[in-house]
Amino acid sequence: MSSNLLDKAYEPHNVERHWYAYWEDQDLFAAIEDNKLKSYSIVIPPPNVTGVLHMGHALNNTLQDVLCRYRRLRGDNVLWMPGTDHAGIATQNVVEKQLALEGADRHQLGREKFIEAVWAWKEKFGSAIINQLKRLGASCDWKRERFTMDAGLSRAVRKVFVTLYEQGLIYRGDYIINWCHRCHTALADLEVEHEDIDGHLYYIRYPFENGNGAAVVATTRPETMLGDTAVAVHPDDSRYHHTESERVILPLMNRPLPIIKDKYVDVAFGTGALKVTPAHDPNDFEIGDRHALPSIKVIGDDGRMTAEAGKFEGLDRFECRKAVIEALDQEGLLEKIEPYRHSVGHCYRCKTVIEPNLSRQWFVRTKPLAEKAITAVDNGNTRIIPETWKNTYYEWMNNIKDWCISRQIWWGHQIPAWTCEACGQLIVAMEAPKECPACRQSKLVQESDVLDTWFSSALWPFSTMGWPEKTPLLKIFYPTSVLVTGFDILFFWVARMMMMGIHFMGEVPFKDVYVHALVRDEDGKKMSKSSGNVIDPLTIIEKYGTDSFRFTLAAFAAQGRDIKMSEKRVEGYRHFVNKIWNAARFALMHLEKDRNRVNLGQLGLADRWILSRLHSVSSAVAEALDTYRFNDAAAVLYNFIWHEFCDWYLEAIKPVLYQKKGPEKESTLAVLWWVLRDTLVLLHPFMPFVTEEIWQQLPGTSGSIMKAAFPSDNKDSPSKVPDPEAASKMGLITAIITGVRNVRGEMHIAPSQMLKVIIQTEDSSIQETIEAHREMIINLSRLRSLAVEAPGAKPAAAATSIVDGAMIFVSLEGIIDFEKEGQRLEKEINKLMNELDPVRKKLNNANFINKAPGPVVEKVKDKQRRLEERRRKLQSNLDRIKQLT
RNA sequence: GGGCGGGUAGCUCAGUUGGGAGAGCGCCGGCCUUACAAGCCGGAGGUCACAGGUUCAAGCCCUGUUCCGCCUACCA
Missing domain, CATH: 1.10.730.10 (Isoleucyl-tRNA Synthetase; Domain 1)
Structure with missing residues (x-):
């Protein structure tokens, strides 16, 4: 016993500590590896190892815990698989910041030492969020806790990478990717957050080579012009028909550019002429591909202009923008500047403006994987709840693009690919090869990039259960029963788990996906550190106790x-x-x-x-x-x-x-x-x-x-069974008690005053019921006496209340205020008439009688009878009161 | 540009095949009645965003309008 029964108020703190420890000691969260039992399984959405518990986690894990505890009570063998995510960029940032405080940086340390430092950090601080989940009461099978960088999970990652590569579903190539200069890595399209920004549209004159005027192009990023390799116009645009085989001169660089024709160009936009920068714009890259244009990279991976930018080399990309505009203006080639609101991509980790950059990266060919993932939802193998999210899922899956999975950071699963320094042969393998299979040389260098964190979390439902081994756990608990998650990671995580699960397990990773909402502040704003409106779940738990908090979350989780x-x-x-x-x-x-x-x-x-x-x-x-x-x-x-x-x-x-x-x-x-x-x-x-x-x-x-x-x-x-008779009798008794209480309340009679009540009814079964339970009525409506009789002379100095089939008289001898009682009855009658009105209208409508189903008509008729009777009784009492005044 | 969700009592929101408009909080009145004043009893309060339509019947289905929020997209 950890809280005293004599305490008038519940004190959660000791209770929570005590019973959580007890559950863990008794091993009550443990799943049993026995396939004869009815199994139920959930894998936790692994929180970032650097994370601290926020409202989103609290909601997400409360719902999972409700389901797990419920299924255990129903007798299921429950596996709730816990763990954390290595969160590549986020964790690397955290450790780098820590190093910075010590006056060091990762480059001084070197890759190997840095990785050691991250592991050390993980050992020291990585269990914080797990402990916080325990405060929430989460009944995970903690002994099975996993981490995406564990040896087992890392092996699963390698296995998947190698297999997909061998199947031609992973490839390496030079493409435009989203580059974050702050994080110094490529990002997947999904990891770019678009935001509308007030910028400018700059119109720049590119003089024709023959000296006859100029083509005017418009751009929001003038600094990229330094890397232009063509100007494109629409093939049907008559304005440019005369430019056949002409060229323009790229200002500032004095480079001749071909004028090419491509249907991508929108005739209606700006001047109908488009500058083409294949190295710094995804569309331009494709145009360049179609027309075999060269790509010139003028913005480096550090965010500064490269040597290809000529005299602008070394300038920061935004400084360069200013410098280019100034230079153009001086040369009289800046036609005009218009204010322009457009969407700009930002890094989802650090909010830095993303630069589309040409780069060599690794990609997953997603189309073939997505098709099966679509089918699985289509035919109901996986249900998405609420269904409205199905559309969103389909929408994304149908328009899916290849997934850039390589990241230029150190913390993560290093890509299992090696290049032979002698012959350039690329080798992808589970283990580091001893020699090059092509030239037998042994100088092999491993790819320095690591994989996107989501690549490993995509495997979570089966990697945590021991895959690629054929474990009993997989046999018993895969596919999982349900995935509980927020919609914000539907694409990042759910969609990718679907693709990987189906591809490698031959079965969907979960039967249900329950998508819950976001927790916002009380004004409906998204909680964020910068707005300062974050409510810390642990503060709430300290103040109000875990149970109150959990119940609140569940009660509002519509x-x-x-x-x-x-x-x-x-x-x-x-x-x-x-x-x-x-x-x-x-x-x-x-x-x-x-x-x-x-x-x-x-x-x-x-x-x-x-x-x-x-x-x-x-x-x-x-x-x-x-x-x-x-x-x-x-x-x-x-x-x-x-x-x-x-x-x-x-x-x-x-x-x-x-x-x-x-x-x-x-x-x-x-x-x-x-x-x-x-x-x-x-x-x-x-x-x-x-x-x-x-x-x-x-x-x-x-x-x-x-x-x-x-x-x-x-x-x-x-x-075990409903008891309709008890329900109906209790309904009568409570109605009578409420009727008396209503009189007492409205007439302002103190609870200490015991009342005398007479109930008149001609219905003998009602009489019997009242008689049988008279003590309950007397106690709960505080009566001095209760008489039950057939309808007859009405007590004079009494207030009235009606229940179905009976009339209640509350004797108020000496204290009745007839005027007040009259008003009370009038109010009651008015209320009744408001109910009765639509009912009468319905029954007077021949169409309703003829067309509505029989039971519905009967129900309405019955209602009319009841209401009419009450009204009649109230009216007669009102008349009587009026006579007495 | 495309898509999704929302608009119901003062506030926050439920309302699942169309058939009696609900809850919590707040508010008003009365109670320290031997589990609980973190409580008990009673009460007031709504043109279900707007306009049409389908139907015997619409908060719910259809069309349009409007306001708010979110997601998504390669118009320089």
């Missing part, structure tokens, strides 16, 4: 909608946790021993009703979790626990509990035990800590709640 997070919301659910704590405290005061034998025949109405409700609540929770409707499950539990279990059931059974002893008390205690027991289990996936704490204090339980049976799977549970 499909397709972002979550706006604020402390106020978490605070609200902390109240809920506290409510549960106190309800349990109350129950435990009365439960002294195991009460799990219930004789259903002897149950009271409230007992039967709460068991019936519990039955539908457990079905609803199961249904909701089976369909990833986390917010529905949370709402059902919240409403049941607070408003049905606490507000009605516990209040209703208090008199029974305060009795000395007897069969009634015995069976109520048994029901109370079961309802508490089952509710804790239903709640456990969302609130693992408080439920375990209460479970451990509940007499008659053994072991961890993690091993308990879900109510609907539990043979012994008394909440």
